[in-house]
Amino acid sequence: MAKKYRKTFAERNLIIIIILMWVFLAIVTGGRFSSSLNITNLVRQAAINGVVAVAMTFIIITGGIDLSVGSVVGLSGMVFATMTSSNLSIGMSIPLAIVISLLASAAVGLVNGIAIHDGKVPPFIATLGMMTAVRGLVMYISNGRMITGLPKEFKAFSSADFLGLPALAWTWIVIAVIAGLVMKYTKFGRNLYAIGSNPEAARLSGINIRLNMYFFYIVGAVLCGIAGLMLSTRLASGVPTAGQSYELDAIASVVIGGASMTGGVGTALGTVLGALIIQTIKNGGNLMGIDPFIMQMVIGAIIVLAVFFDTFFKSRGRRPKIFGKGKKVNAAQ
C-alpha cells in the first residue's frame, strides 16, 4: 500500500541555497558580507522589490501576469509626493495622502481586473497597456519632474530601525507574512489557487471568478502602492521614473520562488526567498567587485536554471537528491 506521504516543503531547497550563498559570501568577503550593517542593508535593499514580488505572486498564481507593477509603484509615490510636498500647495496630512495613494493604486488594479476578466484581454496585453498608460499619468502629474520637499517624518522612515531591522524590511516581512497566511488559511486564498489551477472547475465549485479576479488585481496593485511609498521614503522624493522595469525583478523572484507561470502554484514564502536570492547576488557581486555585466549573466542564468530544475524534477517524478535524501519507501506490499 501507499506509504504515508510526508508533506513536501518546497521552500527548503531555496533556504539551503540562501544559506550556502551567505556562508560562501561571508568567507570570500572576509566577514564583510555577514556584518550586521550589510545584512541590514541587504534586507532593506530587497524590501521594495520584495513587496512588489509578493504582489506579483498573487497575480502569477491566478495564471496571469502584471506588467504594470512598476508603473503603480511610480504612481503611488508620485501621488503621495504631490499631496504632501512642502514645495507644492496641497500640503495634505501623511495618513490621508497614504490612503489616497493606495486608492489610486487600487483603481489601477480594478481596471486591470475588469479588462482581464470582463474584457477577456490577455493579462500580458492588458497590463502592458496599463504599464504604459499609468507611467504616462505619472509623467503628466509631475510634468516629468522630480518632486521633493516630502515631510520629514516620512523621509525618516527609510532609515528607521526597529528591533535591529530596518523599518522597510519590517514592512516587507509583515506584508509577506500576512499574504502567506491569507493564501494558506483563508477561503480567499484557496479561491486564488483554485482559479489559477483550473478556472472552469473553480466556477463549477461555486467560486465567483469575477469578484475574486478583481480582488486579486486590486490587492496586487495596493501592495505595489505600498512599495511605491516605501520607495519614495527611500528616495526622499517622488521620482517620475521610479519603479521602472521593477516587473522584471518581481517576476524573477516569484519564479525562483517556485511559482509556475501557468498558475495555481506559488507561495509568499517562496517569493520572499526568491527576492532574497536575487538581492544576495547583487549585493554579493558588489561586495566582491564582480564585473556588473557578469553579474547580469549570472542572474539571467539563475532564473532559467531555477525553472529548469523545477520542471525537470517534477517531470521525472522525483526530487533532487542533492538536497537531502529522497523519500524512502517501504516495500510493504
Add this chain to the structure above:
Amino acid sequence: MKKFLVLLVLALVAVSTFAAYEIAFIVKATDSDFWQYTIVGAKNAEYDLDGAINVTVYGPPSESDIDQQIAILENVVSTMPDAIVMSSTSSDAPSAILNDAYEAGIPIVLIDNFVYDTGYTAFLATDNAKGGSLAADLLVKNLEDRGIALEGKIGLISAMAGVQVLVDRDDGFKARMAEIAPDLEILPTRYIDNDIAKGANATEDLLIANNDIVGFFADNNHSGDGVARVIEEQGLGEKVIAVAYDSDPLEVEAVKSGALKGLIVQDPHGMGYKGVMFAFMALKGEAFPSYFDTGVYVITPDVVDESTGILDPFTRQRY
C-alpha cells in the same frame, strides 16, 4: 488620426502667424528634467524672437526609445519644417534622414550629441570629458581641504552602461584623477539602470566592501541622488567626498546639506536657447560658429544659492 490632428494644428498655426519660421525641436526624452530644461530654453528663444519663429517640441518618452525617436524625426521631416534642432540619442541611426533634409535645404542644428555622416549647420554640446575632469579636480580639492590623504579608493557610480555621454564623463574623470591623485584607486564602475534606489544600494555595498573609500563620482543626477541618499543617511558627509553630474531637486538639496560637495552642471537651457537661435540665424543667413561648447558650471555649496537659474532653468521660463 493623431498625426492628422497634429498636422492640422500645425497648418492653422502656420497660417495665423504668417511668415513665422517653423522650427522643430526634437529632444531625446520627455521624462527627465534635463530635456525639460532644454525645452524651456527653446521656448524662451521663441518668446524672445517675438513671432518670428514657431518652436514645436517633439520627443519619445524615454531615452531608450531610439527607434521611436527616429520615427518622430521621419514624421517631422515629412512636414517640411524650416529648420530642425535635434538632440539625437543615436549617433548613427538618423544620419540618412538628417542628411536628406539637409540637402533639401533645411538647416540642421545638432545639440548635445553628434551625428555622423550627415551634413549639419551647427553642433552645440557640452565637452563631457572636460566636465568629468572638473569633477576630479573638485573631489581632490575637497579631500585636500579636509586634510584627507590622497590614497584609498573612489567609487564610480554610472547611471547606465553603453551611453557615450556617460562614458566620456567617466573617462574624463578617470584620466584627470590619474594625473592629480595617482594613488587613489578607482573601483570598477557599478551600473544602476538609472534607478535611484539601485544607486543607493550600490553605494551601500561599496561602502561595506571597502572601508577605505574616500570619495564617489556619480555621472548623472539619478546616480548622484542615490549616492547622496546613503551619505546623508549614514552621516558620512565629512569622510566621504561625493561629486556628481547634472542637477535635479534632490541633488540640489544634497549640495545644500553637504552630502554632495559639488555638481557639474551643463547648460541645458543654453543648449535649447542657442540651438534655436542658431537655426534662426541660419535661416536669416547670418554667421555663427559651426561648433559651440555650451560649457559646464561647477556648483559648489557656496554658490548653490545664487545658481538657481542654472540649477533649475524653469525659474527662467519667460513664456
Add this chain to the structure above:
Amino acid sequence: MPEKFGEVALKIEKVNKEFPAVKALTDVSLEVRKGEVRALVGENGAGKSTLIKIVTGAYTKDRGDLYICGKQIKRNSPLISKNMGVYAVYQAVMLAKDLTVAENFFLGAQPGKGGFINWKKMYAESEKFMKDLGLDIPVRKNLSELSVAESEMVTIAAALWHNPEVVIFDEPTAMLTKSETKILFRIIKELKEKGIAIIYISHNLEEVFQVCDTITILKDGMVVDTVPSNTLDEESLIPLMVGREISEMYSKKEFEPGKEILRVENLSGEKFTDISFSVKRKEILGFFGLVGAGRTEIARAVYGVDKIQRGTIHINGNEVKIKKPNDSLKNGLGYLPEDRKDLGLFLPQDVDFNINIINYERSINAGIINYRKTAKLADEYIEKLSIKVGGPFQKVSELSGGNQQKVIIGRWLAKNPDVLIFDEPTVGIDVGTKSEIYKLFGKILEQDKGIILISSYFPELLGMSDRVIVISNGRVAGEVERKDFSEELLLTLAMKYYSNADLKEEVLNG
C-alpha cells in the same frame, strides 16, 4: 503462452518503479506476442498506466529489462519506442490541436519538395487511409474542431498510420460512443490479424472479455496472474483484481420515495427544449439518451453553468433563480461533471484541497481554515472510496487516473447536497470502488436526499435508478418506471426525436 500467436513482440522482465510516495511496480514481468490482444486489468492505482509509460519511455524504470521485438532497450524515450514501433493511445489526446488531421498524420514527414508541402498528396493519402479504417472524419479540419470522441479516433488512426508493431490502448472507450467503440473493436481485430501485438487496458470487463485473448491482472504493482480469457469470466476475475468477492454489484436499497425536492419546468436552452422532470427525496432519477442527446447540457443548465433561455426551477416547491453554480450550491444542488479532468480537477493542488474546495465552510473558524479538520474530511473519503494515495497532502497530479476521479466524487459526496447530479460517475473507476459508490448511493438516499444519475451504461442505470427519463435530441421522450425497465424500450424512446434512419439502425445494432 498458446502457440497460436506469433513470436514475442514485447517482453518486460522484473521491472520496478518507485515514486516518492509509493512503489508503483514490483518485479513486473510480461510477454506479449504478435497477434495477441492482451488485457491489463487491476484496481485504480494498480500500476497499469505506469507500466505502459515505461514501455513508451515516458517514465524511466528503476530496475528491470525491456525488449521490443527481441531487442533489448537499455535507454528508452518516447522517440526511441516509437522508432521501435510502439504506439500508445492514451485517454488524453496527444496530438497537435491546431493542425489538421492530415498534418498530424504526416507530422515531421510531410510530402513535398524543397520545403514546400504537397498538400494535395497529403490530403489524398490521409483521406484514403481514414476510409480504409472505416472512419468518416474530415482530414482537412483542425483537431480542435473535432469532438472528443472524434479526436480520440484520430489519435488511434495516427498510431496505425505508422505501421506499428505494438499498439497500446489505455482506457480507450471511456469517451467513445457505442458506434465508435464498435469501429475500434473492428480495428483491433484487423490489427490482430495483421500480427500486431496489442495491449488493452480497461475497467469495463465486458469489453475485456469481448476483445482480449489473455488477461494480466495487476494488483498493488505486482502481477497476480496471466490467464487466457476463455478460462474465466467476470465473476471469477473480480476477486483476483480486488482481493475479495463482490456479491452484489448494484446493491440497491429500496425506499418509499418522499416529497418532491427538485422540479424543473419547461426548461429550454441551446441544445434542448421544454424539459420538465422532478426528483423526490429518497429517489434516484436516471437520465438516459444517446451521446449528444443533451443530458449533460440539461444538467449544466440546471446547475447554473450554462444560460437558461426559458423555464423554471423549483426546490422544495419554491421557484429559485439559478444564474451561476454558486446559486445552486446555496440551494442544495450539486453536480459531478462528466469531464472530471477539465471541469473538476485542480491538478497542481493536493487531495485535501481538491476534496475541501467546496467544503471549507466545515473547517473554517473565524475565517481561518483548520487543516486538521480538512485533512480529517479528506481522510474519510480516501477511506470510503479506497483512494490510493499517500495521504491527504499528496498532489492529485501524482495519482492514477481513476484515483483522480475518485477524489472529485469524494468532494461531492462530502458536500452531500440535497440533490446531487452524477454525470457518468463510474467511468474509469475500478469494479471494487464502483460497488462501494453504489452502496454510498443508498446512504445518501437514507438521509432523505435525491439523486440524478446520468449514465450510458445500462447495467448501472437500470440497476440503480427508480425511474428513468429518456432524452432524445434535446427533448423528453418519455419516462419509464423501474418495473418497466428494458434496454429496448429505453433505446426506442431515445430515438424518438431523431429523423435520421441510419442513426436508428446503427444504434439498434450496437
